[in-house]
Amino acid sequence: MKLLTKTNLYYTLFALIIFIIGGFAFFYIIQNEIYEEIDEALLFRKDTIIKQLNSGGEKYIKELAAGGEVSINRINDKSGIPLGISDTLIFNPGEKEGEQFRRLSFITDINNTPYHINILRSVTDSDSLVDGIAMAVSIIFSLLLGGGALLNYYISKRIWKPFYSVLDKIKDYRPAGEIIGGFPASNISEFSKLNDVIERLVAKVQNDFINLKQFTENASHEIQTPLAVIKTKSEMLLQREDLDLKTLKEIMSINETATRLSKLNQALLQLMKIENLQYQESEKIDLGRLLETKLEKLNELITMKNIKLTKTINKIVFVNMNSSLADILLSNLLNNSIKHNIYGGEININLTQDSLSIKNTGNDLKIRPEKLFGRFVKESNSHESIGLGLSIVKQICDNNKFNVNYIYQHPIHEIKITF
């Protein structure tokens, strides 16, 4: 929910309460005013009636009662008759409902005869009063709502514009991606403060990122040289004829470990570079051709492992991606399909317009399939496998917004990439 919608909702709720309370207050105040007017009129009428009766006597009684507003009855007993002003309902046969009246009841003597006199005055129907007030209140209320919505639209369009443009800019921000900046200036202090803070934050993130990247790269390269020294020294030692076989084997193991460490280092560096989007330039890659070239190079390994290769390669599949990444991607996938294959197994490659599927026979997976793309996940206990190949594949696919899936149906492992 938008901030404005939310605040507006609260305003509306508050306004609703105010309008309800206000409506009732309005109703009672107006009703009160009306009663007061009527009561005043009734008392005035009482005075005139008494004056008329006192001067004119009984001949006026008929005349007065003729209007229907005044009723005059002769009484014997004064007690038991309610006096004063009160509300009363009188049935109106025309409208078939009670009509509200205000009644002034009093007793006066005419020629020493007591008469009970009632004066009635119709009160404006309270129902129609309520209707009128409700109508007025709802008109004001809807004006307020509609106006609020319009105002909201205007505000979010104009006043919040810098905010949304900043939001748009930082939404897809990645330190590895392009540098962002140049936020639109705003005369609203909160927004300009936000801009300042974000700009400083981005600059810091960018700076830290570059430092970290350089550090990692440098560290990774610097490690290679000492490793080269270890490897060269051990290789020199292997040439020594005065050493016994046992010692030589230990030296050999040092040499192998140094090799592994260096490969690991290189693979991690590669993964980091891909993650950091350091392979930017993309071009149209002829996947079919690249695949054929790769297969040709691996042909010997496939033959030596007695693997049966079947392939359906669409000749006109082009994807836009970095050529180095395409090379790494296919190499890793094909190498995996051979490395993890069994002697006399099968590889099936299927390249279509929108997907590449590589199926190969192999031993059962010892780890959970969803973990396969994780780092340092090894299928075998083999020391040779570094366990980064598929993470690199995944990262390349992520960078290019390809979908990569692993499917296992005993004994076929399938990696499918959807472009």
Next chain:
Amino acid sequence: MKLLLVEDEKELASDISKYLIEEGYLIESASTYNEGREKLSLYDYDCVIIDITLPGGNGLDLIRMIKEKLLNTGIIIISAKNSLDDRIMGLETGSDDYLTKPFYLSELNARIKSILRRRNFSGNKEIIIDEIKMTLNDSQILIYDKPLSLTKKEYELLLFFAANINRVITKESIAEHLWGDSIDTTDSFDFIYTHIKNLRKKILDLGGKDHIQTIYGMGYKFIIL
């Protein structure tokens, strides 16, 4: 043959020198950019082995300097950087080969020999080891003048051995030489075994000697009997 090694890591430089001296080369070493520059301006070398990142300057500038002198000098870059861009940049300046650290000395040795052979236009490109005579222009091998037919990999393997005679060559270095990174080493050992078995058999069948010694668990050694 006179070589120049420009490498700032002393230990590495001394081992490379030792290995190459044993191969019969004359080696001079430089450990900084300026030292390398000085040596290159004073003397001519058959092959130069250069590290890119040097104290005082960039190895690529040294390569440009060699190219300006228009000498028929072989150039091998040895660098810790192994990205494609670095390789392309290195080769574009005119170097003959690019070797990523860490590397096997046997590999470096084989590559130096290959470059020297390619650079040596006048001489006949022949390698003669005992009864084996390899003519490299047409990839022909004769054993006691009888032609030996080898597969591509067997040929590469024999050439690798020929470059590293009397050296212990590990299985890993053979695997890397023949297939690069694209192989699981456990697999490769079987393949290497097969290749060596076939190579040995083919040489023996033509009456050749058993040059390839197996050093159990480690690798092989090509010896002159």
